[in-house]
Amino acid sequence: MKKQGTNKSNYGSTLRAMAVIGLLLTVIGIMAFGVNNSDTPKVGAESPLPVVKKDSIASVKAFKQVYTVLTSARCMNCHPSGNIPLQGDDSHLHTMSPQRGIDGKGIYAMKCANCHQAINTPGLHTPPGNPNWHLPPANMKMVFQGRTPHQLAKQLIDPKQNGNKDFKKLIAHADDGLVLSGWNPGEGRTLPPMSYAAFKKAWITWLSTGAYAPKGK
Amino acid sequence: MTNITVNGKQHQIDADPNMPLLWVIRDIIGLTGTKYGCGVAQCGACVVHLNGEAVRSCVTKLSRVQAQQVVTIEGLSANNDHPVQLAWNEEQVPQCGYCHSGQIMSAAVLLRENPNPNDADIDAGMAGNICRCGTYQRIRKAIHSAAEMQRKGGASK
Numbered sequence: 001m002k003k004q005g006t007n008k009s010n011y012g013s014t015l016r017a018m019a020v021i022g023l024l025l026t027v028i029g030i031m032a033f034g035v036n037n038s039d040t041p042k043v044g045a046e047s048p049l050p051v052v053k054k055d056s057i058a059s060v061k062a063f064k065q066v067y068t069v070l071t072s073a074r075c076m077n078c079h080p081s082g083n084i085p086l087q088g089d090d091s092h093l094h095t096m097s098p099q100r101g102i103d104g105k106g107i108y109a110m111k112c113a114n115c116h117q118a119i120n121t122p123g124l125h126t127p128p129g130n131p132n133w134h135l136p137p138a139n140m141k142m143v144f145q146g147r148t149p150h151q152l153a154k155q156l157i158d159p160k161q162n163g164n165k166d167f168k169k170l171i172a173h174a175d176d177g178l179v180l181s182g183w184n185p186g187e188g189r190t191l192p193p194m195s196y197a198a199f200k201k202a203w204i205t206w207l208s209t210g211a212y213a214p215k216g217k
Numbered sequence: 218m219t220n221i222t223v224n225g226k227q228h229q230i231d232a233d234p235n236m237p238l239l240w241v242i243r244d245i246i247g248l249t250g251t252k253y254g255c256g257v258a259q260c261g262a263c264v265v266h267l268n269g270e271a272v273r274s275c276v277t278k279l280s281r282v283q284a285q286q287v288v289t290i291e292g293l294s295a296n297n298d299h300p301v302q303l304a305w306n307e308e309q310v311p312q313c314g315y316c317h318s319g320q321i322m323s324a325a326v327l328l329r330e331n332p333n334p335n336d337a338d339i340d341a342g343m344a345g346n347i348c349r350c351g352t353y354q355r356i357r358k359a360i361h362s363a364a365e366m367q368r369k370g371g372a373s374k
Contacts, residue, residue, distance in 0.1 A: 096259075096344045096345040097341070097344045098344070098345070099341055107330075107341060107342060108271075108323075108326055108327040108330050108331065108338075108341070108342035109264070109271035109322075109323035109324075109326040109327055109342050109343065109346075110341065110342060110344060110345050111270060111271075113270070113272070114258075114264075114270060114271055114272045114273060114345075115272075115273050115276060115345075117276060117277065117278065117281065121257070121258070121276045123257060125257075126257050126258070126276065127257075127258050127276060
């Protein structure tokens with residue numbers, strides 16, 4: 001009996017210890033989660049995917065904002081309807097007529113990186129820079145120029161036209177370095193019509209509310 | 218200190234990493250065949266090869282070429298016998314000549330990647346090299362001629 005009583009006492013102590021440890025771990029976990037959430041999201045950092053909750057009105061409203069950015073010069077100039085990029089706030093054909101090429105990085109002696117450096121070149125209207133400067137490749141042109149809101153929304157979510165991007169990859173594309181460079185265009189170029197943060201919010205809202213396309217052709 | 222290889226020779230350059238490669242080539246190393254034209258990557262007079270690509274040295278910073286291979290007009294061939302150089306001479310392409318080191322360096326890349334270019338290929342590949350004298354017809358003719366030399370195997374490269 002005595003032996004059994006001792007066992008019960010030990011068992012009770014173990015349970016109490018486990019409860020205390022569990023409570024501590026829970027508190028530490030909540031603190032860690034809280035601290036993590038308070039951080040400003042870093043560009044390119046993994047973040048949980050938003051839950052899709054369909055709402056056609058909110059989705060179309062968000063896409064209208066997205067559309068104004070994608071069809072601004074900073075985005076559209078590298079998403080031309082032809083094979084020559086556009087230039088300037090008036091989106092004229094790029095001087096020298098560099099061509100897309102198969103991989104979107106130009107051809108022969110006319111490759112993008114021959115002039116476009118990893119960072120912006122100092123000076124007014126000098127070549128803007130990015131380590132990965134390119135157009136969409138020839139087999140996935142992702143044209144923005146001339147697309148209606150309806151056409152562009154449909155195109156963006158079509159895996160056959162968007163480089164096989166699913167919901168997760170589309171969300172992540174907002175953090176692409178070349179997308180971000182639209183907000184660091186170099187001297188003499190206007191910025192897209194809203195902040196990057198506002199664009200990203202609209203982009204994610206559009207996708208997470210069902211990626212509805214505005215009505216029309 | 219930046220280490221670069223120019224025309225097969227290693228150099229240790231003690232200069233601001235933001236210095237344009239063109240300055241390094243001309244003023245520090247002393248190779249003056251590469252020309253300053255516009256200074257903003259618009260004309261092509263300053264084209265050199267960086268790891269085989271026809272970059273514009275006026276906007277290419279020294280920091281980009283750290284431990285990389287640069288070839289200038291002086292190093293395109295051992296005896297000025299690259300097919301493009303031979304063809305340029307044969308067709309008497311230059312008038313004033315200022316833009317032609319850049320023209321030749323661009324044409325060499327074009328022919329390496331497309332050994333049999335048609336007129337449209339040449340126009341597309343050479344559109345970034347401006348010639349104030351307007352020697353475009355002779356440039357095109359010389360590139361066809363150089364392509365033929367390559368095909369016949371008479372070229373060194």
